[in-house]
Amino acid sequence: MMHTILTLGFAAAVIRITVPYALAALGGTLSERSGVINIALEGLLLIGAFTATMGAYFGHGAIAGVLGGVIGGAAFGALYALLVVTLRGDQIVCGVALNLLADGITRFLLKATFDSSSNSPRIDAWGDVGTRLIALTVVLVALFHAVVYWTPFGLRLRAVGEHPEAAASLGVRPARIRWVALLLAGALAGLGGAWLAADQRQFVAGMSNGRGYIALAAMIFGGWRPARAAAACLLFGLAEAMQIALQAAGVGVPGWAVQMLPYVLTMVTLAGFIGRSHAPRALGRIDDT
């Protein structure tokens, strides 16, 4: 059994599962460090997968596809920022609505464009963009970890998420920082969606399939730190790949028990039973600053 796990194929499976989690969790981390709850990650992934598919299909290439995913995600990030930062709508309500909108509009446009209620045609234009996206993901995690902790922007981001009034009194504009954070979150999750579309070589209705929520869980489990959140994604990806491998090998591990692992771990962490995971202090609260 050990040898099924120590193969290259298994490592590839772990990475395949981890990439979209990591990108969405990274986006979620940036958003929440600025003080904005982001339960819209699921919808952002889905929109990214759809616009990436459209990009690859109509732009006849992987680059157009990746750009499509990033732009689509950022556009939805902008919509979310407009609703919760500029108009100060409730973040939970708008997040739920954004997820519903993403699901509805992708199905609507899928039918209107390809006359199918389930999936787009197969798109071969994606080529082997996957390996490059893996490398890009690693770079982005490292980059944004550095940005959050070692740059003036990161300092402002964290300040706005912890104590917006104090940040504002020092001349930082919380609304502007949050807009940037949400645009980045959208772009990153959109890139995660592009990965899904490229990996499956097509768009499938509802294909984000709860991944955004796993990313949310990983972000919390990782204590709202980019590198740790990515490590949590890797852990969740490992568990999932292990379950698939064990199931294929006929070993009787109930799949549902492994499936609920990320969520249980997150609840246990959040309750402070294994070390405390501190949320940004101003999370969910947008005041007149």
Added chain:
Amino acid sequence: MKSILPPLWATLIALAAASALIIAVGGGPLAVYRLLLAGTWGNGYGIGQVLFKTTPLIFTGLSVALALRAGLFNIGAEGQLTVGAFATAMVGLHCAHLPAVVAVPLALVAGALGGALVGAIAGALKAWRGAHEVINTIMLNFIVRAVMVGVGAHLFEREQIHTAPVAASAELPRLSRFIPGLHGSAANASLFIAVAVALAAWWLVERTRAGFRLRAVGASPDAAATSGISVPRVQFFALALSGAVAGLVGANFVLGYKHYYEDGFSGGIGYMGIAVAVLGRSRPLGVVLAALLFGTLSQGALAVNAVVPKELVDVMTAVIIFSVAAAAPSVRRRLEAAA
């Protein structure tokens, strides 16, 4: 008056957004809306189906609304109703020797307890560990989904994704038995249970001491604590109660329609409860009206599907929620400025 304006505006904005989409795919908005109305309120079957789809939305809308009145966000109605409906089905199928007056309440209590159990987990973690209920209720939705896969493997009928049917004495009658005009629709007596629960919720929140404490904690936990209210206890009971109400959803699908629990029967009713509660301003009457609107849209989606993709309705729903959510704070600020 001012409280019904934002929902009205929201509906108008949603109609405008939907019209744009319809035009974009080459359709005529007015023709689509006429079709939507004809397929819902235009005939007996349509009306029955609207009522059938409204019923569970009343339960989940009330569930979310009750928690909101205590200042808590229950995103977990989906998981709570799943466990509740399953419990209703399991108890209902063991009621063969009981008369209906015992069997139906027993199955409903089981549903409420099932939902309350899930809600109480998030409630306890919020009350005594300070863990955010939004995250925990989301996590619980997925934990329930996973657990139901394991449970289903043992308790569903062979090669099926549903349980054995409940005893005949636990079934709720279709409304078409009393109103022949609704013939063929799945509307059933659980609608009356939903309305009764809405009335009970109004009475509880507005007319009892417990309701006063609930509202006090919702308005300001600090002020409530200063005046001697145990905030953790209220939060715990609010989420447990919220779960219990969501757990009653099985009355409609299990007892009134299919007579068994089926995997994935909800199709997102729990999440729609958030839309219902927000549009209904967390007031029982508002929730019932909002549930009727979304029930109409949900049935109307099927009526227009031949002309435009039925997901048009999901887009409209999302736009309605956005508009209410984004309008609410600016409306409040304007009123404060005027005062």
